[in-house]
Amino acid sequence: MLQIQKQVSLRHFNTLALPSIAENFCKISSKNALCEALEWAKKHQLPITILGGGSNVVLARDLAGLVLHMAIPGVELVSEQQDHRIINIGAGENWHQLVLHTLDQGWYGLENLSLIPGLVGAAPIQNIGAYGVELSERFLSLEAIHIATGELRLMDSSDCQFGYRDSFFKGKGRDQYVITSIRLQLSIQSNLCVEYPALQQVLMDDMGQSQDVSPKQVSDAVCAIRQSKLPDPSDIPNAGSFFKNPVVGPEQVAVLRKKYPDIVGYGQSDGSMKLAAGWLIEQAGWKGVTRNGVGVHANQALVLVNYDGSGEALLSLASDIQASVLEKFGLKMEVEPRIYR
Numbered sequence: 001m002l003q004i005q006k007q008v009s010l011r012h013f014n015t016l017a018l019p020s021i022a023e024n025f026c027k028i029s030s031k032n033a034l035c036e037a038l039e040w041a042k043k044h045q046l047p048i049t050i051l052g053g054g055s056n057v058v059l060a061r062d063l064a065g066l067v068l069h070m071a072i073p074g075v076e077l078v079s080e081q082q083d084h085r086i087i088n089i090g091a092g093e094n095w096h097q098l099v100l101h102t103l104d105q106g107w108y109g110l111e112n113l114s115l116i117p118g119l120v121g122a123a124p125i126q127n128i129g130a131y132g133v134e135l136s137e138r139f140l141s142l143e144a145i146h147i148a149t150g151e152l153r154l155m156d157s158s159d160c161q162f163g164y165r166d167s168f169f170k171g172k173g174r175d176q177y178v179i180t181s182i183r184l185q186l187s188i189q190s191n192l193c194v195e196y197p198a199l200q201q202v203l204m205d206d207m208g209q210s211q212d213v214s215p216k217q218v219s220d221a222v223c224a225i226r227q228s229k230l231p232d233p234s235d236i237p238n239a240g241s242f243f244k245n246p247v248v249g250p251e252q253v254a255v256l257r258k259k260y261p262d263i264v265g266y267g268q269s270d271g272s273m274k275l276a277a278g279w280l281i282e283q284a285g286w287k288g289v290t291r292n293g294v295g296v297h298a299n300q301a302l303v304l305v306n307y308d309g310s311g312e313a314l315l316s317l318a319s320d321i322q323a324s325v326l327e328k329f330g331l332k333m334e335v336e337p338r339i340y341r
């Protein structure tokens with residue numbers, strides 16, 4: 001039976017710990033429950049908001065309508081091939097627990113994506129990525145329910161239009177679908193990606209080398225770097241990187257390099273350059289700044305933190321940071337989390 005709670009505080013359902021209230025709140029543990037909840041919202045003409053782990057949202061207002069908290073469980077081995085395994089995972093599974101489970105089973109490919117907060121169903125939304133690996137590289141398909149019609153859709157990689165921290169679900173498909181499960185293809189041979197300087201460094205320090213290591217060792221190294229560098233949301237509420245790294249063309253890079261020879265950027269396969277937004281923010285003087293109960297983290301300028309401020313204070317800080325980076329470098333930084341204001 002559908003259990004709808006009224007006036008639920010979402011403070012513990014978003015990693016920025018913002019004090020938003022859900023008018024109606026329902027935990028969704030199966031596809032049937034989801035369809036029932038969507039019917040109920042349709043009947044009462046209520047808007048839907050989907051919430052996973054709340055680690056990529058800024059809840060700067062109360063949420064009217066119905067909030068669906070995804071809790072569909074299940075990790076299923078769908079097929080065993082000579083060199084890979086195909087698995088199906090419910091949207092409500094915890095992402096990091098999934099990574100650890102796959103490593104335990106000897107299914108490799110998610111190790112660089114260790115310790116990313118949140119749930120499996122949200123992973124395709126921004127095509128989660130870290131340390132040189134993106135979800136899209138392991139992704140086969142997903143199942144989603146179309147909110148307006150209740151229809152079940154199977155989407156493959158091309159339907160999802162994955163990009164850099166981007167997908168169909170952030171563009172045309174925004175607020176149209178509820179993802180219920182995803183399907184991944186993982187290898188049974190390790191095929192490591194250890195090019196990121198910080199990752200190489202930790203592997204060198206711990207193992208004396210960075211090549212002949214196991215996927216579990218890569219996962220452990222990623223966890224160690226993240227724990228040393230990123231604020232744990234349960235200690236200091238945050239939503240991870242607040243801005244995407246701007247990607248610019250070679251002409252603009254040449255102009256910027258002339259003025260800022262130390263600018264940190266990484267060449268992309270199409271000739272463009274991804275500039276480290278954290279470096280830009282730091283150079284604009286924001287690292288460690290605190291105001292109105294919110295701030296820029298002292299170790300990683302890309303992470304905005306909430307000490308005891310409001311969503312509006314956070315968004316005002318974000319907008320001032322964007323303005324100053326635009327003024328200093330002529331670069332527009334896009335906000336990464338989903339803003340509800």
Ligand code: FAD
Nearest residue numbers: 050052053054055056118119121122128129130179239240
């Ligand atoms: P939520 O914040 O609950 O939701 C995010 C968006 O997805 C919302 O718009 C929501 O409506 C939608 N959504 C959620 N579930 C569904 C669903 N089942 N169907 C349809 N829509 C849905 N991200 C990275 O890419 N790489 C990182 O390395 C990384 N590191 C992080 C570190 C920290 C400390 C933090 C706090 C965040 C980090 N993030 C990172 C961001 C975040 O963890 C990911 O984007 C994650 O996938 C969000 O999952 P979630 O369940 O918390 O989503």
Ligand code: NAP
Nearest residue numbers: 129130131132195196197198229239240241245266276300
């Ligand atoms: P970092 O290692 O200090 O690197 C800074 C930036 O430079 C990163 O944003 C990264 O881009 C880029 N970079 C570094 N080495 C690169 C290489 N060899 N090739 C291409 N790009 C390179 O970054 P960090 O802040 O500690 O984060 C480590 C990883 O975790 C990054 O991949 C980051 O995206 C991910 N992360 C994401 C979030 C989030 O909320 N989205 C939060 C924390 C960490 P990319 O960001 O494109 O990788």
